[in-house]
Amino acid sequence: MLSQETLRKLQEMKLSGLAKGFEDQLANPSAHHLSFEERFGLLVDQEMTFRENRRLQRLLKAAKFRESGSLEDIDYLPERGLERSAMASLAQCQWIRQGANLLMTGPTGTGKTWLGCALGNRACRLGLTVTFHRLPLLLEDLAIAHGDGSFRKRLNQLAKADLLILDDFGIAAMNAIGRSDLLEVIEQRTGNRSTLVTSQLPVDRWHDYLSGGNSTLADALLDRLVSGAHRIELKGGSMRNRRGQNTELRE
Template sequence: MLIQQTITKLQNLHLIGMAKGFDDQLSSVAAMSLSFEERFGILIDQETTYRENQRLKRLLKTAKLKFNSCVEDIDYQHNRGLDKSQMASLVTCQWIEKGVNLIMTGLTGSGKTWLACAFGNQACRQGKTVLFQRLPLLLEELQISHADGSFRKRLAQLAKCDLLILDDFGMAALTIQGRSDLLEVIDSRVGGRSTIVTSQIPVENWYGYLSGGNPTVADAILDRIISGSLRIPLQGESMRKLRK
């Protein structure tokens, strides 16, 4: 009865990892041969691991990544122009800590979104907050938010995450409002927050897509996204075709 009460108290204190570890030790012959200090140290490790796993689950759930991809599964066999030394540097996520942007361009199926989600997953594993957004849908949501008065709140949410993934840049025509909203989103993240932008449009053609009769806004967006950014121009055939 005393043992069950101890387990219940641990659970009530939200020490779930320790409660599970304590229960496991009771049925472990090997654990009985350990000293109190050793057994207690194992319980602390189990609680730490449990909390880290729970935090990772929360971060991944909030990130809403399109693919459950990870950096360990990056395909280097097919020639896509990936630089292994650059990829190794990106995996450390130091660029996120410095607030550097990452631009990935390439034809449809080249793996831009998959790779962006892999970096998002890696950032979550390092305790960073991530948010995946398809840019066309995000701009529609922001347009609606102007009507219901939630634009500033939504902008603040986008501004505070450590890594924002804007997928499918250039897939839909920009309205005047959409162009202005995109500038607000990018500007709110300058100076400390990183953004991944994926696009089928080469960077040199972005100005034509963004200008739409307003070169001032286009210049402002490009300056904030491109200045000091890292780039991965993906090459080769569609990965979907190759996998088939």
């Protein structure tokens, strides 16, 4: 009865990991031979692990990744142009903590989205907050936000994420409002938060895509996105041709 009362109190205090560890020790005779300090240390470790796993699940759910990529599964085919040393450096996520951007370009099917999500997944595992958006859909949402009065709130939400992933940059035409909204999003993050952009367009074609007759706005956007940014230029054929293997399959 005393054990059940203890378990009830632990659950009420939301110490679920510690409660599970306590139950495991009660059911495991070998644990009874451990000292009090050893058993208590194991309980604390289990509570900490439980909290870390729960936080990770919250971060992954909030990120809404399009792909379930993992850096351990990267296919380093020579023709892709991916360097292990560069990826190992990016995997440390120091660039995110420093507020630097990452621009990822390459033909369709070369794994940009998958790789971006893999880096985002890694950031979540290090306790960083990540938000994934396809840029065309995000701009549609922001256009609606202008109408219902929630635009400023949406900007503030986008500004808070440690890493914002903007997928499919350049895949759809962008009107003047979209360009202005994108500038607002990037402006809120510049110098403080990181933005990862994936695009089929080479970076040297971004100015033409963004200008739309307003080269000043395009200059402002490029300055904020490109200045000091890390770059990955994926090459080679489509990874979709390698279906059935443990590699990236998406764009």
